Amino acid sequence: MFITIEGIDGSGKTTLVNSLRKIFNNIHFTREPTDKFQLANLKTLSTPSNSFYNFFLFTYDRLEHQEEINGYKNVICDRYLASSIAYEGPMIEGLFGDRKETVLWMMEVSKMLKLPDMIIYLDANLDVALERIRNSRKNLNFRGKQLSILEEREGLKAIQDYYEYFLGNMKMFTQKQIKIEKIDANSSMEDVLYKAENIINKTIEK
Ligand SMILES: Nc1ncnc2c1ncn2[C@@H]1O[C@H](COP(=O)(O)OP(=O)(O)OP(=O)(O)O)[C@@H](O)[C@H]1O
Numbered sequence: 479m480f481i482t483i484e485g486i487d488g489s490g491k492t493t494l495v496n497s498l499r500k501i502f503n504n505i506h507f508t509r510e511p512t513d514k515f516q517l518a519n520l521k522t523l524s525t526p527s528n529s530f531y532n533f534f535l536f537t538y539d540r541l542e543h544q545e546e547i548n549g550y551k552n553v554i555c556d557r558y559l560a561s562s563i564a565y566e567g568p569m570i571e572g573l574f575g576d577r578k579e580t581v582l583w584m585m586e587v588s589k590m591l592k593l594p595d596m597i598i599y600l601d602a603n604l605d606v607a608l609e610r611i612r613n614s615r616k617n618l619n620f621r622g623k624q625l626s627i628l629e630e631r632e633g634l635k636a637i638q639d640y641y642e643y644f645l646g647n648m649k650m651f652t653q654k655q656i657k658i659e660k661i662d663a664n665s666s667m668e669d670v671l672y673k674a675e676n677i678i679n680k681t682i683e684k
């Protein structure tokens with residue numbers, strides 16, 4: 479089973495994954511961007527061409543990630559293709575003028591990549607997520623690189639809207655049956671973990 483954990487910055491993905499690692503010793507955990515990602519080349523998400531460029535950086539990183547993902551029976555990945563759709567899609571849409579066309583093109587470019595069997599989406603209220611990011615003193619840098627789109631609420635809203643559009647219309651974009659599990663990420667870490675653990679226990683191959 480290939481499960482990905484998705485959500486906007488501050489939704490609690492990393493916190494959840496760190497707890498899941500302690501519970502499931504029969505699952506291989508990984509994340510995107512991978513440690514091999516070429517950080518220095520990342521451009522700020524401020525123009526359609528920058529996001530177009532970043533999308534290919536993340537897609538190349540994902541292509542290189544396939545061998546690891548295909549090497550285990552059960553895999554959980556903290557962020558994957560849906561993150562590219564949500565984070566690069568809003569700006570790339572400026573090149574297509576249409577959200578559906580944008581996502582169809584991004585999925586076509588990603589055609590050679592393994593798709594998840596399940597996406598666990600941590601559904602966080604924007605203001606809750608922003609507050610958490612501020613409280614964690616995370617200055618919205620992507621590991622040292624400023625992603626300007628995340629500086630203001632509207633940027634994160636655009637990302638959230640793309641997540642919801644993509645996850646809510648998955649059948650328009652792939653024939654693969656991908657199970658979408660939404661968890662209310664505004665509740666306690668314990669509650670999020672309890673729900674995620676139950677979902678995963680029902681899903682992974684023993
Ligand atoms: N359910 C929760 N309730 C309260 N605080 C939380 C919850 N989940 C995470 N946090 C806190 O919010 C901050 C961000 O959490 P975390 O780094 O896990 O989010 P994330 O989704 O991985 O963000 P990013 O994508 O930016 O890495 C951390 O300080 C974490 O302790």
Ligand SMILES: Cc1cn([C@H]2C[C@H](O)[C@@H](COP(=O)(O)O)O2)c(=O)[nH]c1=O
Pocket residue numbers: 487510511536557558559561562563565566620621625
């Ligand atoms: C996989 C992927 C990630 N991103 C962005 C989303 C986040 O802002 C950072 C990753 O930061 P994290 O705190 O380590 O989760 O990268 C993206 O824009 N596109 C992608 O495909």
